[in-house]
Amino acid sequence: MHRFDFPPAQLPEDAQALRAEVRAFLAETIAARTPLERAQSWVGFDADFSRKMGARGWIGMTWPARFGGQERSALHRYIVLEEMLAAGAPVAAHWIADRQSGPALMRYGSPAQQEAILPRIAAGECFFCIGMSEPGSGSDLAAARTRAEPVERGYRVNGTKLWTTYGHEAHYMILLARTTPGERHEGLSQFLVDMATPGITVRPILDISGAHHFNEVHFEDVFLPAESLLGQPGDGWAQVMGELAFERSGPERFLSSFTLLTELVRVLAEAPNTASEEAIGRLAAHLIVLRRLSTSVAGMLEAGEDPQLDAAVVKDLGAVFEQEIPEIARRLVACEPSLGASSSFLNVLAYTTLSAPSFSLRGGTREILRGIIARGLGLR
């Protein structure tokens, strides 16, 4: 039976230097961001910031030099990432490409696709969105109905993608579509789609805080040339599963509420009492342990292992942690959170309360993850 060991990852020798460099960069670059803006970190879109990151070599930093990468380890990338998220830097513009679209292109892309796109991603100039979910296909991704019908010299696409984060800003989408009708897993393929292709319409979907990150993306008789196929026809399902593995266990899975935790500490430090000490100590303990789990999984990935079960565990634990912070905060401070309040703590509490439901939905719902864990334990 699987034993959960989470051995310590070997941090690179220059880890401290890199961390210091990132902190200095952030102190200079995002000094003006308010706590409310920082709380939005990985949904904060700032193309200028992404270009600066690219100039530093901090996007695609594990990639080969010929693709604009720095050939550094996954743990170097981890350090940059956690410093960005802890500081509340606006990483949304390059985030998806750096985390999953770029690696997917590297695995499955044709040389032409790789050469055309990867260096631009690494430069912080080319942004991606994800074309997986549909109105009738959320957790049940294999129910995707968007059709990519083979036609002369390419494919004709019809269908709708939903919850497409920054679809209105992205240059490209990696699209999951059905190339063979009737089947489930076998009939799916992935495509590299230029969002400027005629026939694509992007409509905003506002979230419960009124913010616009999500979109509905319609494909109406969109012609995709044959060379936009990503990987092999019919391999879409396996490719998507590989891509989702990049989505789990990173620091973004437990730092979503970190700005709130910082602001909570600021408020409680004015007059500490037993209850506040106990709550903060407990949250700090959880965070220290989550970092251990998450860096350990990064180390396993770096060593070429495939720690799917461990990664699912980290994401589930991380989401529980992120979600309980606003609930704990409101029990410690008598207040009424409001986005318009003059207090940073109240702003951030309001924002995080409204965002929290998404933490256990995105990148695989809690129930899907626990199903994966149950499978890993041999229950199903």
Add this chain to the structure above:
Amino acid sequence: MDDLNKLVAQTAGRLFGAHMSHALSLEAEGGAFPRAFWDAAEEAGLTLAMVPEAAGGVGLDAEGWAALIRLAGAHAVPLPLAETMLANRLLVAGGLPPRPGILSIAAATGALRLICEGETWQLSGIAARVPFGRHAAGLVVVGEAAGESRVAYAPVSMGTVTPGANLAGEPRDNIALECALAAEDVAPSPHGPEDLEAMGAAVRAIALAGALDRVLELTVGYVGERVQFGRPLSKFQAVQQQVALLATQVAAAGGAAGLAAQAIAGQPDRILVAAAKIRTGEAAGIAAATAHQMHGAMGFSQEYALHPLTRRLWAWREEFGNEALWSRRLGADILRRDADALWPFIAAA
């Protein structure tokens, strides 16, 4: 080192497997000390796991001895192995020789005092809830005296033992001591009472992770075998989700146990010890409740092997400081700093 770690872990695994049984667990709780088991464990060198080779020990690294403690936790071994390991480590750290036989540990704080009068040393007061005190040949005491941290060895025969037990029925005895110590049994120590507390908390955190490993294993096994409504419980989604939740807690404790071992590999790091003890303690509570729920009435019966583990979870999470104690300390430490120092604090832990 990896090879030695592996070799000792294999030996311990065989030893625990050969000696442990549910019946032995119940007998030990009834008061019978499993002497043959102890002798075999000592013969295998387990009690000297934390003592460097140069000082006559086995000289495992933190990963190596932590694996032994975790394994002992998984088997619910009713022996003071971790206590004797720590006692010998403390003796040797003070330049005293390691001791054969059963040892236990106590801090000279509160009701127990280590007193220096001229050339003579005295122990006075009550060592409270000493693990396996009634069975121990000697007590290793760490205290502050004459301006320094000291380690002292006292034969338990010099004290009066009042038996007690924790929720798992493990001996936790009060030992009343009013005795002079031999001069050669007291030495300056790099570790004070706070270090002893941290080391105790760390080994309990590791043992908790071990017991949790086994609780998960038992639960997965049980829901796979138990048939209701015509199919194994493991085929019900409601059950799968609960066992997955249990696994996440076991996993968190497993990671925390690694931190605990790292924390006391050298001079104890109290921040990491706090994190590990808080997290394993919380995991213990959630896991015990969930495992019992999954086992139904069977897990609640004396004859089934779950309760020696879950009662240890409930006992060990309290020992050497529970979540309330360690989280207050850790939280107070954080709240004394600037809020913007929170992330650097976490990242440096």
